Amino acid sequence: MPKFNMDPKKHPMPSQEPLVRNKNFKEVALGYDEATAVEEAKRCLNCKNKPCVAGCPVAVDIPAFIALVAEGKFEEAYEVIARTSSLPAVCGRVCPQETQCEGKCTRGIKGEPVGIGRLERFVADYHMAHSSAPAKKPQPNGHKVAVVGSGPAGLTCAGDLAKLGYDVTVFEALHVAGGVLVYGIPEFRLPKAIVQKEVDGLKALGVKIETDSVIGRVLTIEELKEEYGFEAVFLGTGAGLPRFMGIRGEGAKGVFSANEYLTRTNLMKAYEEGSETPILHAKKVAVVGGGNVAMDAARCAKRLGAETVYIVYRRSEAELPARREEVEHAKEEEIVFRLLTNPVEILTDADDNVTGLRCIRMELGEPDASGRRRPVEVAGSEFEMEVDCVIMALGTSPNPLIKQTTPGLATQRRGEIVADENGKTSLDGVYAGGDAVTGAATVILAMGAGKTAAKAIDEYLRSK
Amino acid sequence: MFEIVRKEALNPTVMRMDIKAPLVAKKAKAGQFVILRADERGERIPLTVAGCDREVGTVTIIFQIVGGATMTLATLKEGGCVADFVGPLGTPTHIEGLKKVAVVGGGVGCAIALPVARALHEQGCEVTSIVGFRSRDLVILEDEFRAVSKHFYMMTDDGSYGEKGNVCVPLGKLLAGGEQFDEVITIGPLVMMKFVAAATKPYGIKTVASMNPIMIDGTGMCGCCRVTVGGEMKFACVDGPDFDAHLIDFDEAMKRSRTYVEFEAKAREKHCNLFKKEVE
Numbered sequence A: 001m002p003k004f005n006m007d008p009k010k011h012p013m014p015s016q017e018p019l020v021r022n023k024n025f026k027e028v029a030l031g032y033d034e035a036t037a038v039e040e041a042k043r044c045l046n047c048k049n050k051p052c053v054a055g056c057p058v059a060v061d062i063p064a065f066i067a068l069v070a071e072g073k074f075e076e077a078y079e080v081i082a083r084t085s086s087l088p089a090v091c092g093r094v095c096p097q098e099t100q101c102e103g104k105c106t107r108g109i110k111g112e113p114v115g116i117g118r119l120e121r122f123v124a125d126y127h128m129a130h131s132s133a134p135a136k137k138p139q140p141n142g143h144k145v146a147v148v149g150s151g152p153a154g155l156t157c158a159g160d161l162a163k164l165g166y167d168v169t170v171f172e173a174l175h176v177a178g179g180v181l182v183y184g185i186p187e188f189r190l191p192k193a194i195v196q197k198e199v200d201g202l203k204a205l206g207v208k209i210e211t212d213s214v215i216g217r218v219l220t221i222e223e224l225k226e227e228y229g230f231e232a233v234f235l236g237t238g239a240g241l242p243r244f245m246g247i248r249g250e251g252a253k254g255v256f257s258a259n260e261y262l263t264r265t266n267l268m269k270a271y272e273e274g275s276e277t278p279i280l281h282a283k284k285v286a287v288v289g290g291g292n293v294a295m296d297a298a299r300c301a302k303r304l305g306a307e308t309v310y311i312v313y314r315r316s317e318a319e320l321p322a323r324r325e326e327v328e329h330a331k332e333e334e335i336v337f338r339l340l341t342n343p344v345e346i347l348t349d350a351d352d353n354v355t356g357l358r359c360i361r362m363e364l365g366e367p368d369a370s371g372r373r374r375p376v377e378v379a380g381s382e383f384e385m386e387v388d389c390v391i392m393a394l395g396t397s398p399n400p401l402i403k404q405t406t407p408g409l410a411t412q413r414r415g416e417i418v419a420d421e422n423g424k425t426s427l428d429g430v431y432a433g434g435d436a437v438t439g440a441a442t443v444i445l446a447m448g449a450g451k452t453a454a455k456a457i458d459e460y461l462r463s464k
Numbered sequence B: 001m002f003e004i005v006r007k008e009a010l011n012p013t014v015m016r017m018d019i020k021a022p023l024v025a026k027k028a029k030a031g032q033f034v035i036l037r038a039d040e041r042g043e044r045i046p047l048t049v050a051g052c053d054r055e056v057g058t059v060t061i062i063f064q065i066v067g068g069a070t071m072t073l074a075t076l077k078e079g080g081c082v083a084d085f086v087g088p089l090g091t092p093t094h095i096e097g098l099k100k101v102a103v104v105g106g107g108v109g110c111a112i113a114l115p116v117a118r119a120l121h122e123q124g125c126e127v128t129s130i131v132g133f134r135s136r137d138l139v140i141l142e143d144e145f146r147a148v149s150k151h152f153y154m155m156t157d158d159g160s161y162g163e164k165g166n167v168c169v170p171l172g173k174l175l176a177g178g179e180q181f182d183e184v185i186t187i188g189p190l191v192m193m194k195f196v197a198a199a200t201k202p203y204g205i206k207t208v209a210s211m212n213p214i215m216i217d218g219t220g221m222c223g224c225c226r227v228t229v230g231g232e233m234k235f236a237c238v239d240g241p242d243f244d245a246h247l248i249d250f251d252e253a254m255k256r257s258r259t260y261v262e263f264e265a266k267a268r269e270k271h272c273n274l275f276k277k278e279v280e
């Protein structure tokens, strides 16, 4: 047994300097080296009751993989993670560990928790860099399953089913696989080459990926089942239409949804010289909203050359829904926070270009249904901010396409697909999970849902 | 990869291509669109379906060369391939039950108006087609239109072909003469559709315009295809592309469509320079 390292603090993550990185799209966090990973791993007490595992939506055996890291057995550590997680390099980067595994870590009671996320990332990157052994293809069991959407929910579900021997085909509407991992989360948080490698890993397991396929339009769920012989279908179609505020000026030039802004930047690589996709190179940008997507959009705007980028959020700092780490990163990169501020109108010139944002100050009143204190307007406090671009990051409502084209599929009033705790929908053999069911949530929750559904699909097909 | 089975220039800036995409061909209906990328680095270009051949499995697209992406597309050769071809997207044009319709097309929009006119004709509807172009050398698809129309009006801005004037001239005359249409369907430049809507409004004739806003995904994810219709925000790729022309905020749509003109102009210049280099 290696000796424990009782340092109360995590080993810091080596990162690009804030004022350097806010001008490039390279990854912000550089990752541990081997020596640091081993030292950090020695901080784990290997608790018997494994509170961290209970905090992980895909139940990675955390103490087991960390013990192997402490012994320098990185490849073996990878095998432990890969048993339950389909996308370790992604999770190590984008999971909110502070509220999950690390939030439950015993070391966190009297200091900082073990850097579980950083170690997971280290192990996954080590594997990608060193392993050349092709994945063992599981014995085919002769059953076909279709997965609609190649985001975190779909990829996880596909991976788990492929490992059980199912013949899995993933249908993706866009021209590359990855869903929000490629169009939403920026390169500097999650390099697209990493997503591609994870996808390649699934292909090596035998998963087929059909891009350019909008299910509901080119083929319906019914056709997949009746004509193409898929015995079960998993719907991981993700979040859909972006929400706007309904204020004056939202149709002006220079107003974007965060989805559009991020898609242009990340998926279409508008930041690269020579890209055919246009993007507005604004000088002063206001991003409305306080979630991770808002932080991503703000940090992209900065990197695209904006001099000033504001986050405009109607509650106070404590209520920001974004991960703490993302807020800190944004601040370090000189993003300006205008809290307790709510836009009331987008100002435009005669040509409909954005010239400013009229806002009103807010204060916090009584708690609302969500338990957070409700922001209320301060009468007579309106003021104007000079900006030439406004990005709305207010969340999304589920994609209407599948609902419109799948008779009999029950949905909530707002359009979320109705699914039970195993992902089973109102249609026989059709399962769903991720944002399509819950509305906008996190990557890891979507992965958890994909995993649960894979298990349920396996049970369903075995019992048939 | 999707093969370009046939390529043909319809006029100096408008190109027709038949692309092999059997699944799309099987499903596509008049009024729906596709999104394609010419190559691995290309922009996603939305184009309304101009026709399809279910037997051979091809989809016809007709496009105007306007910016970098369409220029790249135009350089591809017959027998070559486009990298991506997705569809059919959007909701088909509602034509059921229509008995007498005026189809009003302008410029390259006529390429999209034609399949609608044809579908109407095939269901036994009496079609009056009014098409407008800038000048004679830009005229496309005249014979095809004539074949499916009971009445046909050709207009050019400079009078070099057909009658001189815009499409609202014959439309206005017909309406003033007491002509009754179940519906007027208009597809073309935004200003033209705006004026068509203004012309039919006093007569209370239902008028539908096919919008072609800026798009990226075409599946209801990015929100850039939004159009204000009757004061409400609609998304052309899932709610449209057809909307009630009397309710569309055309002025806003026109301004939005100019968001990237500068970028497009630059891309055009860059491309032209590239071509120059090749020639040298």
Ligand code: FES
Pocket (backbone or CB within 6 Å): B214, B215, B216, B217, B218, B219, B220, B221, B222, B223, B224, B225, B226, B235, B236, B237, B238
């Ligand atoms: S094109 Fe993206 S939502 Fe319509």
